[in-house]
Amino acid sequence: MIKNHVDACRECIEKCQVCAKVCQDCCDETVSNHDCVKPCRDCINACRKCIEECKKFLQNCTDPEYAKLLQECIDKCEACIRACESCVNACSSAGDECKDMCKACVQACNECIDACNKCIKKACELDTSCC
Numbered sequence: 628m629i630k631n632h633v634d635a636c637r638e639c640i641e642k643c644q645v646c647a648k649v650c651q652d653c654c655d656e657t658v659s660n661h662d663c664v665k666p667c668r669d670c671i672n673a674c675r676k677c678i679e680e681c682k683k684f685l686q687n688c689t690d691p692e693y694a695k696l697l698q699e700c701i702d703k704c705e706a707c708i709r710a711c712e713s714c715v716n717a718c719s720s721a722g723d724e725c726k727d728m729c730k731a732c733v734q735a736c737n738e739c740i741d742a743c744n745k746c747i748k749k750a751c752e753l754d755t756s757c758c
Contacts, residue, residue, distance in 0.1 A: 628684075630757040633750045635673075635680035636700065638742040642666070642673035643707065643743075646738035650729040653694060660718040660725045663732075665719075667711040673713075674704040677743065693753065696746050703735075703742035710735035716724065 646666040652658040655676045678701050685697045717728040751758035 629754050630699075632680035632684040633747055633757045634712050635677040635745050636750075639670075639673040639677035639704065640743045642670045643736040643740045646670035646711065646731045647740075650732045650736070653718065653729045654726055654733070660745040663718040663725070663729060664715050667715045667732065671708050671711045671715075673682050674708045674739065679703045690749075690753065693749050694715070696742070696749050700702075700739075700742040700746045703739040707732075707739040 646663075648668070649658060649666040650663050653660060653663050681697045681701050681704075685694060685701070688694045688697060710728070714725070714728040714732040717724040747758075
């Protein structure tokens with residue numbers, strides 16, 4: 628159902644925004660390394676749910692443009708998960724890599740947000756009831 632994946636995309640955007648903000652704050656040294664861990668984990672979980680729902684919807688998607696956007700969303704969510712996992716690992720310890728991983732995480736989160744927004748926009752064009 629289109630609404631399920633739109634809701635999952637919205638949740639993903641919300642969690643990615645929080646994660647990107649906290650990671651940027653970590654880069655700017657306004658929060659400590661450990662403050663990144665929970666928002667990154669929340670982001671990972673939301674991205675997993677988004678991937679799951681997008682894949683379900685993609686199986687029966689007949690619109691080629693929409694299918695491409697769904698696949699891009701899946702790919703960006705997967706990249707975001709990898710970046711967040713690296714960030715969690717780096718920032719859980721007192722290592723110097725935390726800042727670098729946070730920068731990568733901010734970028735991955737922003738790309739994921741962009742892909743999710745494109746999916747939602749297309750979904751709303753196809754079915755206004757989910758918007």
